Amino acid sequence: MRRLVFELSGEHDTLPKSEVIGCIEAYGWNYSVIGSYDQALIVDTDADVPILAHRLALTHHILELIFECKADREDIKREAENADIGLGAGETFVVRVKKVREYGDIDGAFERELGAVLWRRGYKVDLDRPDAEYRAILTEGVCIFGRLIASPDRSQYEERAPLKKPFFLPGVLMPRISRAIVNMSRIKNGYMLDPMSGTGGILVEAELISDDIHVVGCDIQKKMAYGTRWNLRHYGKNYDVVRQDSLGMAIKDDSIDAMVTDFPYGQSTPIKGVTPIMGASVEEFHKGALREMHRVLKSGHYAVIVYREPIEKLLKEAGFKVIETHEQYIHRSLTRHITLVRK
Structure with missing residues (x-):
């Protein structure tokens, strides 16, 4: 020691x-x-x-x-x-x-x-x-x-800044934060899933950690699935990207080793089938997505969920044990809540 x-x-x-x-x-x-x-x-x-x-x-x-x-x-x-x-x-x-x-x-x-x-x-x-x-x-x-x-090489994250990636949209997590929350998920090897992958920034950081990590990205929007694949092709090699609904993923029960996702906020990123403001339909989407995430994650393994509001209650209702939550102030109208959970 x-x-x-x-x-x-x-x-x-x-x-x-x-x-x-x-x-x-x-x-x-x-x-x-x-x-x-x-x-x-x-x-x-x-x-x-x-x-x-x-x-x-x-x-x-x-x-x-x-x-x-x-x-x-x-x-x-x-x-x-x-x-x-x-x-x-x-x-x-x-x-x-x-x-x-x-x-x-x-x-x-x-x-x-x-x-x-x-x-x-x-x-x-x-x-x-x-x-x-x-x-x-x-x-x-x-x-x-x-x-x-x-001394960790922190300059590499500037080289992977969102604007420097092949596919870019505003409002995404910065690479250093993406890498940090991937590390919080305790992934060492196996499959890491982002069920709402967006531009794929989280998956890029996970894939670059080790050849033993195989990342899987899902998104219901064709544009996002394409963007995730484009960015992963640019940086990595151990990946799969599937266009599918996070409410009904074609993934086996208890098959995923770690999960990290930045939930869509329903503003710049639309949530299919629900209104862009917080309401019952958005909550039902969250409940359904979290149930699916709980289903596919292996027992005893970890997930990190990012959202613009506290989501611990819904995580517990989905069956997760909440370990910790961190708040990240972005600007007056956005504070991210980063929650670590275990199945």
Whole structure:
């Protein structure tokens, strides 16, 4: 077991932590959460770090913890004077300080002070190509100091921005959020379904995780089924796309390993056969779709449902156990509710 620090994105308060735990649980690795702070998570785990770095979208860096102390200049320097930093003879280092929001009064100039502590211990500084990078995260009154061991490639998600895809419609989930909620579904291998796939952005992110994941997209609209197939053909190879109604899918009972979908809102994306405003007919559509989703998902497996309003009551009525819900504010008229459930 290693004590890992996940330096998290500030894009959302709770989703990054949920994504980390989802990834770890997907592989059945042992773990215990040691500390949870604003934009930092400390976990004891036997997880494979390269796999985590490949999958995670809302994590900036993964560190191996060296020490944790009060976010006080003298306390931090005292710990750094005595800590085993694992640096060999002749190896070089650099120190970076990350202050989260406005916690404490330590500023970026503290990097030089902290680096000087290690320099006085006989280690050499190299700002350009160091053998080791050490990071001090200042958050909620604590300093978390660790050695950088991996950094997820977050730039790849910008390369897959919606406007850069072959098929595009406005209002879709951004790639980093799509990847995060796919990771929350605990998919490791097998079949992952999006029964209302739209442009296929969720499926693209799932398919790119591993060749062991086969994604399946369904949509009742010919245009959307075509768009899903177009985008998946551009990025992946392990996929099937079917034009069909999510209220009656030609999929066997208990055959799907994970499910993630962004429910149509009935505004820019129409819901066939129902009015574009929330009413009884829309609720009946939701109930029917959720019953179908529950039918095809394997027992004990997970689904993530995104909708513009709280939907926990309908999820429970469909037979799901609600694990957690996250809210993502988009603009004044749209707050997404991202709900993790288990069958």
